Amino acid sequence: MQKLILGSEEWCGFPQLGLPTIKARVDSGAKTSALHAVNIAPFQKEGETWVKFDINPIQKNQKTIIHCEAKVVDKRVVKSSSGYREQRYVIQTDLQLGDECWSVEVTLTNRDSMGFRMLLGREAMSGRILVDPEQKYLLGEPTTEYLKEVYQKAVAQRTGLRIGLLASNPELYSNRRIMEAGEARGHEMHFLNIKECYMKLDAVKPEIHYRGGKILDNFDAIIPRIRPSITFYGCALTRQFEAMKVYCLNSAKAITQSRDKLYSLQLLLHHGVDIPTTGFANSPLDTDDLIKMVGGTPLIVKLLEGTQGKGVVLAETKKAAESVINAFKSLNANILVQEFIKEADGKDLRLFVVDGKVVAAMQREAAPGEFRANIHMGGTASVVKVTPEEKRIAIKAAKAMDLKVAGVDIIRSSKGPLLLEVNSSPGLEGIEGATNKDIAGEMIKSIEKNFKWK
Structure with missing residues (x-):
């Protein structure tokens, strides 16, 4: 077989990856x-x-981006020319x-600091290539116009959206399901760790950078799933994406107001959504009337800053209620006092609401020996048939919060259904x-429906 003669620098292509040419x-x-x-x-595909x-x-050129995927054939430690050892994925293409x-084996690594996007090693050349180190581009060199044309075509072939999941834990069930659902519908899904993002505030060109200096400037849509402990920073990032004209499934404003328990209850009441009778006071001197206000004991005491069921106490007697309320107040903690149903x-x-529609509902029951302080505290989940009124409340609540x-939590009382809480990052696992419904898929469909191509 006649061997191919190459110079020390050449242009090559990877047709299976959609890369027409690369130096x-x-x-x-x-x-x-x-x-x-x-x-x-x-990721896993058909068990591989x-x-x-x-x-x-x-x-x-950071703006021209080709999104690729390939089967992994190995994962090995590679020593660079500088002596640095790095574990890399190996693909065959x-x-x-x-x-x-x-067909050749290629390792994947960030070569931003190197002079070439591709390094052709001797394993890929063995038996096929001779190298003349004094020559360059013996196979030809593309013009700038040609590069622009072929990569515009390559990028234009993408039919799906490029969606970022802005969250903290890629292994969480809900996050894995959303990633899988997006990929199943043909979209480019990328997990963006909130703690690894940082931003540049600029009136002309706002930017979000990812650890290592990568600029996140080419997303079509973002799904914010922000844990309560990092609401402030997560919402700041979401606002930044909105400033960059990226569609966000839930807006920063909506998430922020949903995390303010007192304001969200006031907003819901303003829109005609009934809640359990709730009291709020600033001074311990008002404790006695506060207890009477919600119908006496037993009652629920909730920390406004509490999350995921934490900071919630059931007070069964007046003495216990006074003790808990005054203890929180002595710590300058803001609390809500709520009637116990x-x-x-x-x-x-x-009730799980997507795009103004209840797509699924379940009933949650506390484990034996536990109480459910008008909120979800664990236990078991089962399918439930909800009434038209309960659906109406859930849809109205989601709309009121924008x-x-x-995830809309409702409790059935002798007065009828009452709204407990609206969650802007509801879990999917339960x-x-x-x-047995594909709720992650419904979230992706909502993006498809609401997204407008630029």
Whole structure:
């Protein structure tokens, strides 16, 4: 077989990855070939490990991005020319050089600091290539106009949206399901760790950067799933994406007001949504009347800053209620005092609202020996048939909070259904498990429906 003669620098392509051409350093001193890649993320496909990644194929050009995925054939430690050891994913894909094309193994790594996006090592060249180190571009060199044209076509072939999931834990069931649902519908899904994002405030060109300096400027939509402990920073990032004209499934304003328990209850009442009788006071001197205001004991004491059922106390006697309220007040903690719905018998409802429609509902029941302090405290979940009135309340509540996606908690009382809380980042595991419905898919469909191509 006649061998192909290459110079020390050449242009090659990876047709299976959708890369029409990329400049490579031809290095017979390097054993392994390496391809520039960022946002590298493994996933399962038909029981096998695959990896998705982004490539900026043109040096010093961060705007042109090709989204790729390939089957992982290995994961190995590679020593760079500087002596740094790094564990990399290895993929196998076709390499195009001139009129020749053959399968090669390539490692994926961030080569932003290197002079070439591609390094062609001797394993990929063995038996096929001779290198003349004094020559360059023996196979030809594309013009700037040609590069612009071929990469515009390559990017235009993308039919799905590029969606970022802004959250904290990629292993959380809800986050994994959303990623899977988006990929199943043909979208580019990327997990964005809130703590690894930072922003530039600028009137002309606001930016969000990701750890390592990557600029997040090419997303079509963002799904914010912000845990309560980082509401302030997560909402700041969401506002920044909105300033960059990126569609956000739930807005920063809606998430912020949903996390303010007192304001959200006032907002719901303003929109005609009934809640358990609730009291709020600033001074311990008003404790006695505060207790009377909500119908006496037993009653619920809730910390305004409490999250996920924490900071919630059931006071069964007046003495206990006074003690708990005054203890919180002595710490300058803001609290709500709320009537206890005894007839609910430790049960409440979670209605999942997407785009103004109840897509699933379940009943939650406290474990034996526990109380449900007018909120979800664990226990078991089961399918439930909700009434038209309960659906109406859930839809009205989500609309009042301006949330496209909401978990609405309702309790059944002798006065009728009462709203307890509206969650802007509701979990999927319990309700998908109980109802066997693809709620993550409904969230992706909402983005498709509401997103407008720029």
